[in-house]
Amino acid sequence: MEHSELLYNIENTNKFGKDTVGYLESSHTLSLYYVLDGHSKHPQSSILVSRFQEYVSEFYNEFKELEPVDSKIVSFLRKIFTDFYLQYQRTLIPGAMSIIIAVFTSGKVITAHLGDCRLGKISGNEISWLTMPHNLAMIYLDKSSDIELQLKTCEYNHIVTRSLNTKTLKEIEFNIFDIESCQYLLVSDGIWKLENENILNLIHLREQYFSLTSNIEDDMALIIIDCNTQ
Structure with missing residues (x-):
């Protein structure tokens, strides 16, 4: 699967x-991509990001053998989060980061x-967002108005309410989408807020x-996954 x-x-x-950003590829049918955003005001965050990059590379062989079954992929992703937390529990505090991992199969994201x-x-010039952020702006959303505009402009949109840290493992959000013929974007907040x-x-x-x-x-961190040829 082509990506940039x-x-x-x-x-x-x-x-x-x-x-x-980073990725793992196991075959023509499974690809894993991730974006990490270390929280800039929390000491140790850069170290936490670097440790996660090293850690996730250790899953290459296990990912290569992973079956393209939704429930097994969710269990695999849960293991990545949980094992990382347990490995570094109560260390690198107060480091924290936002993270999204996406596994692409032949029919699902x-x-x-x-x-x-x-x-x-993204399809043509149209951008739509499939997952929602875990930040304080979500509490103040008026669902009768433009949600994305509110998320981009809310004064509380920089306050993350659920992060990956080593103090407490928060509830992980999982989503499953049918794959479409389009380009997918995995981004940090420095991009989707534009x-x-x-x-x-x-x-x-x-x-x-940038120049x-x-x-x-x-x-800013961005991965573009091209599914137009799927």
């Missing part, structure tokens, strides 16, 4: 987090997430976008 990645991390000595990284899809026009420009311009934009306020 894009990363941008702001250099700041007072910042503790970083964004990153199965996600597990904590925090405000999200899965979306205006849609800017997201499209970022996807089109890639690294050039043309002077007011970047947050780290």
Whole structure:
């Protein structure tokens, strides 16, 4: 399954987090992608992100043998979260990160997430978001109005209510979607909070976008998974 990645991390000595991406591929029928967003105000967050990257690579052989069955994939994803928490329990505090992992099968997209990284899809110039963030803005949503506009503009949208940390394992959210002929996006909040026009420009311009934009306020991580040929 074809994919591309894009990363941008702001250099700041007072910042503790970083964004990153990664993937595992087992065969033509299963692919795993993830986006991590280390929380910038929590010391140890960058270390937590790096440790997770090292840790998830250890699942390569197990993933290679994983059957493309929804329930088994959900159990596999739960194990990744739970075992990481147990391995580093009560260490690297107060490090925390948002995380989303997506496994693509021939017919499904199965996600597990904590925090405000999200899965979306793009068809033409239309962007839609399939997962919801775990942040304080969710409490104040007016469902009769534009939900995405509220999520982008709410003054509380930077306060994450469920993160992956080593102090407490929060409830993991799982979602299963039928796969469509489109491009899927896995992103950190530095991307989905942008205006849609800017997201499209970022996807089109890639690294050039960063040199043309002077007011970047947050780290950004993006994986584009192309399912147009599936």
